[in-house]
Amino acid sequence: MLEINNYNSSILHEISFSLNENENLIILGQNGAGKSTLAKVLSNLIENDKVKLFNENMNKLDDSKRALYINYIPPKLSIFDEYITLREFLELSFVTKVDNEKIDEVIKLLNLKKLEDKYCKSFSSGEKQLLLLASSIMHDAKITIFDELTANLDISRLKEVYEIFNSDLLKQKIVITHNLDLAYALKFKILFLKDGIIEFFGSNDEFFEAVNLKRFYKDTILKLDNHLVVNL
């Protein structure tokens, strides 16, 4: 359960919404609309006292308890040490006890076996995204926010990520994306941000009605036979 009440800053304005337990969300919006900032506010990376997690004020929560509740996956893997291997990174991703069997399972699931003992810094951008996804599964927070996780993935990898988002492997998910096909296929609730203001907050079906597509994307997106088509 997540609730934000009237958050204001120079980027975001009058942000209020709430999600029930296990209600997933997709955040859409143009570049610079404030999507990542919103995610950082929700995870307290930008400190504030407007967010409530499971009816407790996040800012008053103990740090270790907050870590169990919420996790944020950044768009790019940022790692300082050159010599941390994939397996070590995954070990560090646990907030509770390290579970080696779970690491093995996820490495198998995401086809990362050949990278297991390689240094994370040398990975390609797509491999880094997969590593971040794997680490979110290890962390296993009650709510996980993904910021543009799919940006550098090829189509087959995108499909894998879709399957994982669509499964119960992770608990409650908030997905920031520019990929409307993914947003449409996942059927999650939608929040649309424009210039720091929530322009739309409602069901997936409603958002993808022709009227709304026209309202938010002008004539660049059309829905034909239940598929989205970009009209350039």
Next chain:
Amino acid sequence: MKILLYILSFFILSISPFLGEITLHFSDILNSDSTTYTIFWDLRVPRIILAFFVGGILALGGLIFQIIFKNELITPYTLGIASGTTLFTAISIVFFPFLYITISSIFGSIITVLILYFISKQINKNSIAVSTNSILLTGIALSYFYASAMMLVFYMSSLQENYSIVRFTLGSLDTVGFTNSLIIVAVSVILYFVISYYRQSIRLLLICNDTAFLKGLKVDKINLVLLVVVSLSVGVSISFVGPIGFIGLVVPHIIKLIYKKSADKLIFPVFFFGGIFLVFSDLIARNLNTDSTIPIGVVTAFIGAPFFIYLLIRRNKKA
């Protein structure tokens, strides 16, 4: 390679007290009436202990600073902590000669690190991440400020005081008896203990501050504790031996290139080889057949810089 390095290190440690302006013989060191005995136990052994542990502190301090600020160029020296310590030492030589030098040195290092910490917090109010560029620039600005203040102190000092300050800034491992060495050993033990205690947190800091925060780590608190403990240890070391540069920058890099492991696994090797590096540099400084010992800082830079460049070139070729 690692085993070879350890063997070489123990060899250096064991021959080091016998070589110097006066070469000592092994047979005399237990004969308490000989001069050899006095030189060996009152001068050479304390000096090597001092060199080893100061080297260890400087190398480990460099490693920890690089982790905290996520920048491989940062050491207590590049951030102006050494110049702060030197300035306050000079001030106490000139204006407060009755004060124990160590106290003003420590004061200098702590005040510098606190200035740096709070300025960087001020710049990045909204984010947990400390911007390394701004702190590096702050450090450089502070160094310039200290340099001018140092000029002022020089200007106001007498010839005798002037000379003491210059000797201090050149760095020297001269010591008589075990008092200084034992203080440094104690400081090293505390530093090593604190760092080992926070090892798990340091592992998370190796990824990035945001990630560490999301895993529930009290990033600000741990960074501050580590900063203060490292600065205190470096401050005490500088007060005894003067500002010896280069070890904190070079040794962690060399060890990383040799071991190819994440920094949390390198705490012991960095400390140990930092110590050996300074003992070895001192061995050279004492044995170059000049009239007096060459300033130790000169030797560390002369050995360290070329070796460092060699390793960098080799690394880039491989990649």
